[in-house]
Amino acid sequence: MYIVIVGCSSVGYHLTKVLLTAGHEVTVVEKNQTRCQLLWDELGSVVIEGDGTDERILKSAGTARADVFVGAADLDETNLVACQIAKHVFQVPHTMSIIKDTKNEPLFEVLGIDVVVNATHLMVTALEEGVPGRPLLHLMNPRVPDLELVSVSIPADSGVVGKRLDEVELPPHSFISLVVKKDGANLPSNELVLESEDEVVAVTMTGEEHTLYEILTGV
Amino acid sequence: MDAIIYGCGRLASMLAPQLVQSGYTVTALDSDMSRLDSVVEEPQIKGVLIADPMMHDYLQEAHINSTELFLAISDDELQNALVAQVAKHIYNVPQVVCRLDSPQLQQLYSGLGLEVVGFSILNLFNDIQQAIRLD
Structure with missing residues (x-):
């Protein structure tokens, strides 16, 4: 599978590594220049520096041929817009996103994001259980x-x-x-x-x- | 009639009194106190200070369930896109206007049924062409 990920802080980074190990082809788009350089040293050419909500950057990441698109950036609005561009401009068949604001979950679902991972809710539940x-x-x-x-x-x-x-x-x-x-x-x-x-x-x-x-x- | 303005800048401070004059009760939302104060000058304009993790609670405090008009006109176009879609799809606000400045996002969200406003590169291009009389 070809997978494009937007955002390479902790979730995006570990997801990229897991998917690469599993044999998938991955491109990760990261806005922060310093972070990109560090990632480039470790992950090589799978990293693209740029804004994941910019259609041109997503085009150069090969989003048009992606099977899966993942919004893993720190802000819900970045993930939503990136996923909507992937879905509607590049016709990516499967879009996934993490969200921080628990109450945004219904919106992402109504808008057709296929998998919505409620990060805050998962963490709170895990802590509550502890x-x-x-x-x-x-x-x-x-x-x-x-x-x-x-x-x-x-x-x-x-x-x-x-x-x-x-x-x-x-x-x-x-x-x-x-x-x-x-x-x-x-x-x-x-x-x-x-x-x-x-x-x-x-x-x-x-x-x-x-x-x-x-x-x-x-x- | 209720109207909500999301994002208080110069635009909001020009729009809010106009809306009040047209009979709207206006609620302005912003995360910055001084920007909020610059818009909330009349008693018919209510201000709600917002902070990140409780966006939906603030929208409800602003009576989004019964509002007729929602203007997402902050300087952050990604936030505008998110909050305008919340207003349209979650709270079914009859009229939602969304400010977007990137031409690509303008095209995408017009296609997705949002009423989009914003700077138009094409208009600027035409204006410049006219200004320097280039054919």
């Missing part, structure tokens, strides 16, 4: 606004330990989707008994997640 105690994790950013997919770990002293699922009263818009026990995942059923250290995966609404959390972890 906090000791692991109270409530957001598993993904669902398409529906205000809908949340969360995971709650049941502490030993929780009031729901030993209760059957039909005895646990949930908020109106919250639904348990999966209960992960030591022996594996269980689909919810009325008879399923909650135990300490179970991971409960639930669908909930933004306004209800705190209540759900209180019910599942409260003493």
Whole structure:
């Protein structure tokens, strides 16, 4: 595959190396002159210095024959415009972009960017997961606004330990989707008994997640 | 009728009073306090100071859901392209005007259905031709 990447800070740099190792042909466009020189020393002729939102630069990068285009620059607006040029001017069949502002995700999707990687959301989730105690994790950013997919770990002293699922009263818009026990995942059923250290995966609404959390972890 | 101006420069400070005169309630957005102040001089013009990670919250504070007119006229054409498309495609603002200065971007986004304004190299070219009477 021929892949053009715009932006060669940490994400673009590592992506370029991974894709080259995997045997792909890669060109990376980077605006910063100093960075370009350093990259040139290591990666050689795959680096082009220039503005990734300039049609002429993208043309010289061979974007017209690219199979995949990746916006990996630091600013969302750079990635959006670069991807839109790739898609509409050069007819690149597959465009991908990272985004920093979590709330820009729906826009990129509406505009037909094929893969949108919500960098901030991924990092925040990973950090959240690393906090000791692991109270409530957001598993993904669902398409529906205000809908949340969360995971709650049941502490030993929780009031729901030993209760059957039909005895646990949930908020109106919250639904348990999966209960992960030591022996594996269980689909919810009325008879399923909650135990300490179970991971409960639930669908909930933004306004209800705190209540759900209180019910599942409260003493 | 509500109008939002994204980007406060000389252009915005000329446009805002004109919009107020035509009956609009104007909200001006900028990340720079002094630029914002230069536009917000009348009570009918509200200013909202914006900062990067919460763009969508500021747009909602400016009542983008009910606004009739959105002018993306900051000095940064890439930001204009992004925010104008947010207004058009996410908040369905009826009229969105986007300032772009690069001819290539002007062509691309006109083709994608944005109402594009900006310096035109072609007009400049014609003006210069006329000025020096070159045929």
